[in-house]
Amino acid sequence: MFNTKDGFLEATVRGCVGGFLRTEDYSNLQQCETVEDIKLYLTSTDYGSLLQNEASPTHPSLIVRCCLKKIVQDFSFFDLVKAAEPLSTFLQYLKYGYMIDNIVLMVTGAMHEREVTELLDKCHPLGMFDSIASLGAVSNLRELHRIVLVDTPISAYFGECFRDENLDEVNIEILRNSLYKAYLKDFFRLSQMLGGLTAEVMKEILCFEADRRAVNITINSIGTELSRDDRQKLFSDFGHMHPEGQRDLALCRDFEQVVSVIVNSTYQNILQKSTSEEMNIDKVFYETEVMKCSSMFAQQFHYGIFYAYLKLREQEVRNLMWLSECIAQDQKYRIVDGVISIF
Structure with a gap:
């Protein structure tokens, strides 16, 4: 039954594993002298189609942005194939954590009077929703829920952190962790309800x-x-x-x-x-x-590989961000401190 409904997408994700950077790739990347060299090396990997048309000069932020595009590209394919239930719901849950991070980023940025367009550029693409640009106009948690988030999938998570308090830095961090607590509890409930492996x-x-x-x-x-x-x-x-x-x-x-x-x-x-x-x-x-x-x-025959694939891609983004920043700042000796080989 699993193969009939979800076998194609599971096989697709397993096939994508071959596109991860290997230990030898990171060894070669450490020999790069500039971020432009990193870009050139990555054009021969799964990131090639996303980097080849990018203009120079290359900055670490460009490398990260293209890595995130790869993640979005993969998830867009899952949506295109139209995963059957309950896999489609499981895949949506994978996005909720990014929505929470984007909410905190937007509210924190607005508190420090940053431009909305600048903040939107820094949001994770998997965590976007229709009313996200309105987050800069709220001043307390009740407004945040009533005006902006009531129609989003994570609206129900506000039940555990709903207080009419101003959005200062302490309360924003409490909000982040309270939302994550509710999200993890709900995700745990869903995964146990699915049963099996x-x-x-x-x-x-x-x-x-x-x-x-x-x-x-x-x-x-x-x-x-x-x-x-x-x-x-x-x-x-x-x-x-x-x-x-x-x-x-x-x-x-x-x-x-x-x-x-x-x-x-x-x-x-x-x-x-x-x-x-x-x-x-x-x-x-x-x-x-x-x-x-x-x-x-x-x-x-389990959905955990979709979660695992996303988390491993996240680590690859962190690896390339750290590596690019170290080379850009002429601190190659620190590369080993932040890079974690995946396969």
């Missing part, structure tokens, strides 16, 4: 995502006015660190305590190479995500 692989990756967000929320809120109770309210209601690990994270007062909580959790092995720098925490979590997503392709 999809439920199994998505449970693992969404629990990981919930745990990573709990760690990041804790690190980012240390030294701020956010109380421990408010911090814990932003954690998801599931995950490998729920509930004991989350309770410990809520009590952390410095970075070393966060590391201690992670070491005593199911993630103790991923910190073996880390030091006391927060940037390494980000990297080891990204490395773990790449490993988990790559392993999804070893199994068949």
Whole structure:
């Protein structure tokens, strides 16, 4: 039954895996002297058709923009093929996280009096919706929901963060994390309802995502006015660190305590190479995500590979952005710090 309804799109995604940059590609890219050299090298990859007509000079932002176009191109194909239910709903859920990021970007930019057109250019293309340009006109959460977001798919997520407060920087971050909490809970519900191997692989990756967000929320809120109770309210209601690990994270007062909580959790092995720098925490979590997503392709007949493909493309965008910026700033020695090979 799976092959009859979804087999073609699953095979398409598996075929796209061959287009990822390999370890040898990153080794070659590190030898580039300019961003223009990076562009020239990428023209022989899956990004070639998107880069070949771009005018010089080449900037890192151009590389990133073309990488994002590749992601949109792939998802547009899925829409063109018209995925059957419930896969079509699953694919729509993959876009909701980008919608949340775009909302926060637009509202934060408007608060700092940035131009709407400038902000729209920075929005993720998979997270666009009709009324997004109106976000610059709202001043509190109630207006944000009533005027702009009531007709969007993520409107229901405001039930867990609905307060009539001004949109200052603290409340915007609380909004972001509250929306993500509601989104992950809903996505988890959907994936478990689908059952089978999809439920199994998505449970693992969404629990990981919930745990990573709990760690990041804790690190980012240390030294701020956010109380421990408010911090814990932003954690998801599931995950490998729920509930004991989350309770410990809520009590952390410095970075070393966060590391201690992670070491005593199911993630103790991923910190073996880390030091006391927060940037390494980000990297080891990204490395773990790449490993988990790559392993999804070893199994068949499940929707998790669509999630995995998107996340691996995201990592490739981060890799190329970091690599391009390092070369543009003549800091090639730092490339190894931010690039994570995928296959």
